[in-house]
Every structure is written in structure tokens, then in C-alpha cells.
Amino acid sequence: MVKMSKGILVVLVATVMFLLTGATPAPAQKIEIQFWHGLTQPLGGMLEKIAEDFNASQGKYRINPTFKGAYPDTMVAAIAAFRAGNAPHIVQMFEVGTATMMAAREAIKPLYEIMQESGVPFDTRAYIPAVRGYFSLPDGRMMSMPFNTSTAITFYNKDAFRKAGLDPEKPPQTWQEVRAAARKIRAANAANIGFTCAWPTWTQFEQFSAIHDIPLASKSNGLEGMDAVLMINSPLHVRHVQTLIDMQKEGSFKYGGRDNQGDALFPSGEAVIIQASSGLRARIIKEAKFEWGATMLPYYDDVKGAPKNSIIGGASFWTMTAPKRTAEEYKGVVEFFRFISQPEVMAKWHMDTGYLPITFGGFERAQTLGYYKQNPGADIPYKQMIRSEMTKNSMGLRLGNMPEIRNVMHEELEKALQGQQSAQQAMDSAVSRGNVILRNFERANRP
Amino acid sequence: MQRRVIFNNKVLPYLLLAPQITITVIFFFWPALQAIYWSVLLQDPFGLRTQFVWFENFTTVLFNPLYIDSVKTTFLFTFSVTAIAMSSALLLAFMADKQIRGAGAYKTLLIWPYAVAPAVAAVLWLFIFHPSVGYLGRLLSALGILWDYKLNGGQALLLVTLAASWKQISYNFLFFLAALQSIPKSVLEAASIDGASPTKRFWTIVFPLISPTSFFLLMVNMVYSFFDTFGVIHTLTGGGPGKATETLIYKVYSDGVLFLDLGGSSAQSVILMLIVIGLTAVQFRYVERKVHY
Numbered sequence: 001m002v003k004m005s006k007g008i009l010v011v012l013v014a015t016v017m018f019l020l021t022g023a024t025p026a027p028a029q030k031i032e033i034q035f036w037h038g039l040t041q042p043l044g045g046m047l048e049k050i051a052e053d054f055n056a057s058q059g060k061y062r063i064n065p066t067f068k069g070a071y072p073d074t075m076v077a078a079i080a081a082f083r084a085g086n087a088p089h090i091v092q093m094f095e096v097g098t099a100t101m102m103a104a105r106e107a108i109k110p111l112y113e114i115m116q117e118s119g120v121p122f123d124t125r126a127y128i129p130a131v132r133g134y135f136s137l138p139d140g141r142m143m144s145m146p147f148n149t150s151t152a153i154t155f156y157n158k159d160a161f162r163k164a165g166l167d168p169e170k171p172p173q174t175w176q177e178v179r180a181a182a183r184k185i186r187a188a189n190a191a192n193i194g195f196t197c198a199w200p201t202w203t204q205f206e207q208f209s210a211i212h213d214i215p216l217a218s219k220s221n222g223l224e225g226m227d228a229v230l231m232i233n234s235p236l237h238v239r240h241v242q243t244l245i246d247m248q249k250e251g252s253f254k255y256g257g258r259d260n261q262g263d264a265l266f267p268s269g270e271a272v273i274i275q276a277s278s279g280l281r282a283r284i285i286k287e288a289k290f291e292w293g294a295t296m297l298p299y300y301d302d303v304k305g306a307p308k309n310s311i312i313g314g315a316s317f318w319t320m321t322a323p324k325r326t327a328e329e330y331k332g333v334v335e336f337f338r339f340i341s342q343p344e345v346m347a348k349w350h351m352d353t354g355y356l357p358i359t360f361g362g363f364e365r366a367q368t369l370g371y372y373k374q375n376p377g378a379d380i381p382y383k384q385m386i387r388s389e390m391t392k393n394s395m396g397l398r399l400g401n402m403p404e405i406r407n408v409m410h411e412e413l414e415k416a417l418q419g420q421q422s423a424q425q426a427m428d429s430a431v432s433r434g435n436v437i438l439r440n441f442e443r444a445n446r447p
Numbered sequence: 448m449q450r451r452v453i454f455n456n457k458v459l460p461y462l463l464l465a466p467q468i469t470i471t472v473i474f475f476f477w478p479a480l481q482a483i484y485w486s487v488l489l490q491d492p493f494g495l496r497t498q499f500v501w502f503e504n505f506t507t508v509l510f511n512p513l514y515i516d517s518v519k520t521t522f523l524f525t526f527s528v529t530a531i532a533m534s535s536a537l538l539l540a541f542m543a544d545k546q547i548r549g550a551g552a553y554k555t556l557l558i559w560p561y562a563v564a565p566a567v568a569a570v571l572w573l574f575i576f577h578p579s580v581g582y583l584g585r586l587l588s589a590l591g592i593l594w595d596y597k598l599n600g601g602q603a604l605l606l607v608t609l610a611a612s613w614k615q616i617s618y619n620f621l622f623f624l625a626a627l628q629s630i631p632k633s634v635l636e637a638a639s640i641d642g643a644s645p646t647k648r649f650w651t652i653v654f655p656l657i658s659p660t661s662f663f664l665l666m667v668n669m670v671y672s673f674f675d676t677f678g679v680i681h682t683l684t685g686g687g688p689g690k691a692t693e694t695l696i697y698k699v700y701s702d703g704v705l706f707l708d709l710g711g712s713s714a715q716s717v718i719l720m721l722i723v724i725g726l727t728a729v730q731f732r733y734v735e736r737k738v739h740y
Contacts, residue, residue: 268579
């Protein structure tokens with residue numbers, strides 16, 4: 001009896017096995033690629049749509065996009081996952097995390113390396129130089145895949161310009177003109193705030209330095225080595241902080257808060273001129289109930305060599321390592337990267353979101369589609385990025401612990417604007433505090 | 448007569464304690480030990496290169512004048528929040544304890560803010576006090592008061608103090624009300640007959656009788672101000688302007704999570720732990736002596 005039931009069991013098991021494996025042919029196992037991103041809606045949805053399109057375009061790989069919170073949260077999540085041995089294949093990292101990623105050589109797989117190993121032809125010259133430079137080693141090898149990239153530009157309220165007796169078709173190009181216009185706006189009471197800015201350290205120090213061709217830090221702003229020191233207490237930097245203090249005193253400038261807090265002041269009509277991310281465009285289109293325009297960031301016209309190209313902000317995609325990660329998986333990453341850098345995908349992303357077209361092909365594609373004719377001013381960020389030959393000071397930044405350095409710059413600027421210290425003191429203090437941060441980073445990351 | 452043990456089972460008490468002990472070990476002892484371990488290391492964020500640096504993280508932190516400023520801010524903030532939250536809660540509880548029409552409704556409404564999450568509470572305050580979108584913020588500007596907590600450190604600290612206090616008043620109210628209700632009416636009536644004024648009755652009878660509750664609340668409020676006010680500060684000011692509202696717990700967060708300085712951040716959290724242990728010890732040693740149970 002016992003033997004009998006054993007026999008039946010064997011037959012049953014065999015049948016089940018046959019049914020599972022033989023009768024229904026299993027679908028070819030797709031290779032899963034984990035992709036962590038930090039974009040909130042609606043941008044996150046648009047990014048996930050691209051991943052979906054990629055999945056539909058081929059049958060071998062499956063990109064699995066996951067939203068991990070804002071950029072800093074995504075960074076922390078990726079680091080924690082790496083420490084636990086299961087880092088995602090691709091992580092989206094904000095530009096100020098670039099130095100941290102590059103220093104973590106064992107945790108990442110450089111872009112040039114996976115491109116080489118997979119044998120996929122990859123021409124870095126397709127990317128506009130300011131984008132390429134930001135994510136490349138000094139010898140030009142690209143480390144990460146740039147994707148959503150923006151730059152800072154000026155937006156202004158044309159209705160308020162008219163009210164103040166300014167020419168809405170002639171937006172201010174220099175700081176002198178910005179100040180004069182902001183004063184006029186306040187004198188005519190055309191709005192509460194003449195001039196404000198979002199991302200104060202990015203627009204007032206980082207972009208400012210690039211445009212005036214002065215260093216933010218030594219060693220080409222850190223691109224050439226970890227031993228860079230901050231140089232933001234130069235006469236021109238101090239002069240600019242003094243201008244902001246003076247403008248605040250006379251009521252033509254108002255500090256809008258850290259990070260993107262200042263954004264809200266423009267679409268609401270409260271501020272007439274704002275320097276903000278080019279990505280603010282989408283929100284202005286949605287919310288502004290007035291006629292507006294865009295123009296390039298201003299410069300001091302008595303500074304020789306100004307204006308130069310502006311630098312970028314935004315994020316890039318990093319390939320991460322993990323134990324037991326196969327060459328086939330990296331191949332999937334490469335295929336995905338190739339997919340997103342096609343001019344059609346790039347141009348669509350650019351037109352849908354307001355981020356920069358980061359390849360020449362992407363820009364041309366958008367141009368062919370008539371995008372810039374229908375949306376005057378949408379090409380301002382692109383044109384500003386390529387308006388001059390790049391210099392050592394306008395290639396980009398690569399400073400360790402940049403988020404903390406930005407925090408220091410915010411704090412010192414705020415103290416200066418509160419009248420607790422002079423412009424010179426603020427910038428001296430930012431330099432000495434920032435250099436401590438840089439040395440700590442250098443020490444913790446020395447190979 | 449000695450009480451007899453009802454359960455002879457030797458294992459059962461441990462079994463019953465096990466869940467609590469497990470939770471304490473996993474969520475308190477283990478992270479605390481990790482923090483102590485990390486506080487003597489210098490590490491890159493990914494943990495690829497680790498150096499043992501003895502107490503360097505501690506000396507760096509303690510000799511940093513900005514850290515000392517943060518300690519001062521934290522104590523100012525903690526004492527203000529505790530004082531405001533406890534005194535207003537006591538006043539409200541004293542009022543609500545009276546025989547008045549609709550006392551039940553008042554009590555319920557006063558308890559409500561406790562159900563609001565810190566971040567949500569902060570957003571509510573933001574909508575009220577934001578210099579350009581908040582109702583009261585605009586009103587203050589219209590009255591000619593230069594209200595801008597984004598740039599004025601004093602105003603920023605005032606705002607987070609008020610918001611954090613408001614959040615804690617309900618909790619204190621609940622305990623004070625219960626304490627007040629447990630005072631025997633006969634004692635108060637006897638005092639009235641003897642001719643004691645309401646103020647005198649409060650200070651000589653009510654206040655001593657609710658002192659165990661007050662002591663408990665003092666502890667809870669201080670710990671709340673030290674640790675649980677993170678959400679309010681994060682949402683309202685993010686530690687700024689300058690470093691005006693950067694409390695110790697906020698600095699632990701920003702240095703560790705945002706700036707990835709794990710060693711320094713761990714050293715700070717060890718120091719914070721010591722401060723709170725010290726405060727608690729002092730309170731039990733000196734303040735509790737004055738408490739009548």
C-alpha cells in the first residue's frame with residue numbers, strides 16, 4: 001500500500017512538472033534593470049513613460065523605474081542599498097552629488113567603461129560641451145549619463161514692465177539695467193518686488209562665476225582635483241553681494257528663500273524679474289495670469305570677457321555596482337542609455353518638460369518640429385549654454401559635499417542680508433567654512 | 448502578610464516581556480550602539496574607506512563655535528516650548544475644569560491639535576504666517592511690521608517655538624485636566640469655607656496636588672522639544688535663516704543625511720543622547736524632591 005501511494009506521488013509530481021515546464025512554454029526571462037529616480041510628478045511620470053516605451057521597444061530587458069523621494073533622499077537610499085549589497089543598476093543623481101559619486105570609484109561603473117565593454121558605439125561629441133564637461137573626467141571620458149538638465153535664466157513680467165514704463169521687448173541684460181528696472185518697478189508700484197531669485201547660491205554665485213569667467217574654486221572649480229579651494233571672496237563676488245544688499249535696502253530686491261522657495265513669487269505676479277531654473281517655465285505657463293518673457297542671465301558690463309556660457313543644473317544617471325552583477329545586466333543599462341539619447345526621445349522630453357535639449361541632435365529635432373517658433377523664448381537656455389567658448393571657469397563644478405557648501409553659502413548670504421555682517425565678511429566666512437568641508441571630504445575619500 | 452505568587456511558571460514573565468524588550472533592543476539599543484561605533488570613525492558615504500580616528504569627531508564638533516550656537520538655540524527653544532506649552536495648557540485645563548456650559552465641546556476641541564502630524568501642523572502655520580501667502584503674514588506687513596521669517600532669525604525662532612508649543616498643548620491639557628479632576632472637591636470646599644481666595648487655593652492646594660503630573664509633563668515636554676520638533680522645523684524653516692532655528696536634532700539630520708558626514712553626525716547624536724540623559728538625571732535628582740505623590 002505504501003509503495004503504491006509512493007508510485008502515484010511520483011506520477012503526479014512528474015505530471016505537474018511536465019505541465020509547468022513542457023506544456024506551457026515559459027516566456028523568455030527578461031533581464032530586470034532597477035532604476036531609481038528622484039523626480040516628483042508630473043516629471044516622474046514622464047520619465048517612467050520613457051522607461052515603458054523602452055520596455056515595449058525590445059524584448060530582452062525590462063527597466064523597472066522606482067521613485068525614491070527627492071534627490072537627496074534618492075542619494076541616501078542608493079548609498080544605503082549599496083552598503084547592503086543591492087544597489088540599483090541605475091540611479092538618478094543631482095549634479096551636486098557628482099563629486100561624491102566620482103570619488104566612490106568601487107560603487108560605480110563609469111559610463112565610458114560600460115560603453116566600451118558592451119561595444120556599443122557612443123559618441124560623446126553629440127552632447128553640448130557644458131553638459132559633457134560637467135560629468136566627464138579631465139581627459140574627457142564621461143562618467144555618467146546626463147539626462148534632465150536645466151540652467152538658470154531670467155523670467156520677467158511684461159505687463160508689469162508696461163505699467164512701470166519699461167519696454168517689455170527690451171528686458172535688462174546687465175546687472176546695472178536689472179537694478180534700474182527693479183527700481184522703476186518699485187517707484188511706479190507695478191508690483192511688490194522688483195527683482196528676486198530662486199536657488200540663490202546657484203544663480204548668484206555658481207552661475208554668476210561662470211558668466212563672469214571667474215573661478216568659484218581653484219583647480220577649474222574642482223574638476224581637476226579634490227584639493228581645490230573656494231575662491232568666492234574675490235572682489236567681484238563681494239561687489240555682487242554688496243549690490244544685492246544695496247538693492248534690498250532700497251527695496252528693489254527681495255530674498256525669496258533657499259532652494260526653489262523663491263519660485264512661487266513669480267507666477268503669482270508678486271515679483272517682476274526672477275532668476276530661476278529654466279525648468280520653472282512649465283509652472284509659469286500653468287499658473288501665470290500675465291504676459292511674460294524670458295531672457296539670459298545678466299552680467300556686469302564692465303567685466304572683461306563677460307558674458308560666458310552658463311553652467312548646468314539637474315541630474316544625471318549613474319550606473320552602480322553590486323556583487324554578482326552580470327555583464328548582461330550592464331548591457332541592458334547601455335541599451336536603455338542608447339534609447340534615451342536618441343534625438344526623438346530627447347526632443348520630446350525637452351518639449352514636454354522644459355529641460356534642456358542636451359544633445360545637438362535633440363535641439364535640431366525640436367527646431368525641425370517648429371517648437372521654438374511656437375514658443376518664443378524656449379531656446380533661451382540652450383542659447384545661453386552655448387553662447388561662448390567654454391573656459392576653465394564655465395565648464396562646471398565638482399566640489400566634494402557640494403550640498404553642504406551650498407548650505408554654508410546660503411547661511412552666510414542670509415546673515416549678510418540681515419545686516420549681521422558685511423559682504424566681505426560673508427564671503428570670507430563662506431570660503432573658510434567651505435574649505436573645511438572640502439578638506440574633510442578629501443580626507444574621507446582619499447584613495 | 449506577604450502576597451503569594453500566583454504564577455509559578457518561570458518562563459511566562461520573560462515571554463510576556465519579550466515583545467517589549469525586542470522592540471527596545473532593535474529600535475533603541477542597537478541604533479544607539481551603532482551611533483557610538485560610527486562616532487569614532489571617519490568614513491566616506493559609501494563605506495568604501497574607513498579610518499579609526501578616536502575622538503576626533505567629538506573634538507571637531509565641540510570646538511566648533513557654530514555647534515555651541517546650536518546648543519544655545521536648542522536650550523532656548525526647549526525651555527520656551529516647555530514653558531509655553533505647559534503654562535497655556537494648565538491655564539486652559541483650569542478653565543475647562545470649571546462648571547461651564549459646553550465644557551465637553553471645549554475639551555474635545557482643545558484635544559484636536561494633538562491628532563495633527565508635526566509636518567501638517569507646520570504647513571498650517573506656514574499658510575498663516577508666510578510673509579507673502581499667509582493671511583496673518585500679509586496682515587502684519589500691512590500693519591507696517593517687517594514680518595519676514597525667511598530672513599529674520601528672531602522671527603523664525605519665534606514662529607517655530609509657537610508652532611511647536613501649539614502642537615504640544617493638547618497633550619499637556621489632557622494630563623492637566625485629568626489631574627485637576629482627581630483633586631477631591633471636599634478639600635477645595637473646605638479651603639473656600641476657611642476663606643481662601645481662588646488664587647490662594649490654586650497655589651496652596653491645586654498646584655502641589657498636580658505636581659506629579661507637572662513633573663511628568665516637564666520631562667515629556669523637554670524630550671519632545673529636543674527630538675519631536677524636527678518635523679515642524681524642517682517644514683517651516685529648514686534650520687534657517689542663517690542657523691537661527693538649527694536645533695541639535697536638526698543638525699544631526701542635516702549633517703548626516705544631507706551632507707553625508709556620518710562620523711560627525713553620529714558624534715553629535717551621542718552628545719545629544721548624553722545631554723538628554725543628563726537632564727533627565729538632574730530632574731529626577733533635584734526636581735522630583737519637591738514633588739508630592
